[in-house]
Amino acid sequence: MSDPIGFQCADHGTCRTTLLARAQAHCDSLGLRLTPVRRRTLEILLVEHRALGAYDVLALLAAEGLGSQPPVAYRALDFLVKAGFAHKIEALNAYTACVHPGLDHTPAFLICRTCETVAEADTALTKGRLGDAARAAGFTIERTVVEATGLCPDCADRAA
Amino acid sequence: MSDPIGFQCADHGTCRTTLLARAQAHCDSLGLRLTPVRRRTLEILLVEHRALGAYDVLALLAAEGLGSQPPVAYRALDFLVKAGFAHKIEALNAYTACVHPGLDHTPAFLICRTCETVAEADTALTKGRLGDAARAAGFTIERTVVEATGLCPDCADRAA
DNA sequence: TTCACTATTGATATGTTATAACATCCGAAG
DNA sequence: CTTCGGATGTTATAACATATCAATAGTGAA
Numbered sequence: 359m360s361d362p363i364g365f366q367c368a369d370h371g372t373c374r375t376t377l378l379a380r381a382q383a384h385c386d387s388l389g390l391r392l393t394p395v396r397r398r399t400l401e402i403l404l405v406e407h408r409a410l411g412a413y414d415v416l417a418l419l420a421a422e423g424l425g426s427q428p429p430v431a432y433r434a435l436d437f438l439v440k441a442g443f444a445h446k447i448e449a450l451n452a453y454t455a456c457v458h459p460g461l462d463h464t465p466a467f468l469i470c471r472t473c474e475t476v477a478e479a480d481t482a483l484t485k486g487r488l489g490d491a492a493r494a495a496g497f498t499i500e501r502t503v504v505e506a507t508g509l510c511p512d513c514a515d516r517a518a
Numbered sequence: 519m520s521d522p523i524g525f526q527c528a529d530h531g532t533c534r535t536t537l538l539a540r541a542q543a544h545c546d547s548l549g550l551r552l553t554p555v556r557r558r559t560l561e562i563l564l565v566e567h568r569a570l571g572a573y574d575v576l577a578l579l580a581a582e583g584l585g586s587q588p589p590v591a592y593r594a595l596d597f598l599v600k601a602g603f604a605h606k607i608e609a610l611n612a613y614t615a616c617v618h619p620g621l622d623h624t625p626a627f628l629i630c631r632t633c634e635t636v637a638e639a640d641t642a643l644t645k646g647r648l649g650d651a652a653r654a655a656g657f658t659i660e661r662t663v664v665e666a667t668g669l670c671p672d673c674a675d676r677a678a
Numbered sequence: 679t680t681c682a683c684t685a686t687t688g689a690t691a692t693g694t695t696a697t698a699a700c701a702t703c704c705g706a707a708g
Numbered sequence: 709c710t711t712c713g714g715a716t717g718t719t720a721t722a723a724c725a726t727a728t729c730a731a732t733a734g735t736g737a738a
Contacts, residue, residue: 391734393686412724427689432725448608449663451695451724466648468657479651488626488666491639496671497628503609503665506648511656553715572695587718592696611695611724681738688731695724702717708710 373457374404381443381459390441395424399434400443400455408474409452447476449505454478464502470510472517477510533617534564541603541619550601555584559594560603560615568634569612607636609665614638624662630670632677637670 381400385392392400402418403410416431424430435453438444443459446452447467454476456465468477481504492499509517541560545552552560562578563570576591584590595613598604603619606612607627614636616625628637641664652659669677 468652477655481648488641492628495637498668498674499666500668503663505663506659508658508660514658
């Protein structure tokens with residue numbers, strides 16, 4: 359598992375620029391289209407650096423004239439999720455940018471219940487004990503959701 | 519990790535009776551009240567043996583005159599979840615009975631995307647690699663969601 | 679260029695999941 | 709018996725998500 363990333367990102371500006379450029383390159387190479395709405399949606403997720411609901415995203419898009427109805431946000435988010443640039447956090451019904459897009463990975467999330475910051479780590483859960491249990495049961499795993507809720511260091515300090 | 523339970527429960531009648539009795543005993547000993555709505559809700563989850571949405575439960579309750587408005591179902595489900603008799607499946611926004619209530623455990627679920635049957639296993643994820651990552655990041659895990667979606671043996675056979 | 683094709687966007691409506699807020703009931707403790 | 713807290717009834721609405729169909733724009737072939 360790689361180190362989780364998210365609670366101490368020193369330079370959002372750089373990671374935003376880098377990841378946007380990577381997304382653009384990825385789309386170019388696959389013939390996908392990173393349209394203005396999609397690009398801006400990804401940028402919003404990168405800048406906010408926490409889990410945002412579809413309607414949160416929609417409000418920000420709408421403020422810039424990039425669409426005002428729910429499908430606009432959901433389509434953009436679906437695209438980003440399918441392309442691997444973002445993930446859906448099921449426990450929050452919210453979305454967050456992927457910190458290492460392009461790589462095929464099974465994300466695991468550490469979600470702060472106070473500030474909603476999300477850190478992304480990797481698991482290889484299907485190779486571990488859950489995978490063993492699934493095989494024993496004859497179950498074929500296609501997708502996994504791993505989400506841990508709790509307190510991030512900053513919020514824990516603030517509470518103490 | 520215990521074996522997953524759920525894809526081959528031979529005798530629903532027995533497990534229903536047993537688990538209802540256990541829930542009753544647990545409530546008695548803790549001074550909780552397993553009221554008619556709560557008891558019936560648990561029974562519904564046990565009998566169906568798959569993930570049910572709150573409105574599915576509500577429809578069944580309503581058909582028996584046990585309330586007809588959303589809060590009825592949500593309150594009953596919240597009670598069952600808090601008491602450890604049921605779990606919420608975040609990936610489905612649905613609820614399922616716990617197969618070994620009373621024990622403090624971190625459930626992991628195998629969810630068939632076709633028949634929506636849910637098998638429950640245990641993980642000790644906080645003791646594994648995710649726990650290591652969380653500790654390294656200074657993150658305090660309070661609750662974990664582990665859900666694997668895929669195909670159960672029956673549905674896999676049927677598809678083949 | 680023009681055409682046909684496909685992906686994307688725009689717009690309206692609706693479906694689904696969940697909770698807020700407040701009134702009322704009812705049983706247990708004092 | 710009263711009072712107090714948990715449970716329920718009821719209305720309304722918030723929050724999350726998708727179906728549908730029309731309009732538009734980019735792409736490649738004739």
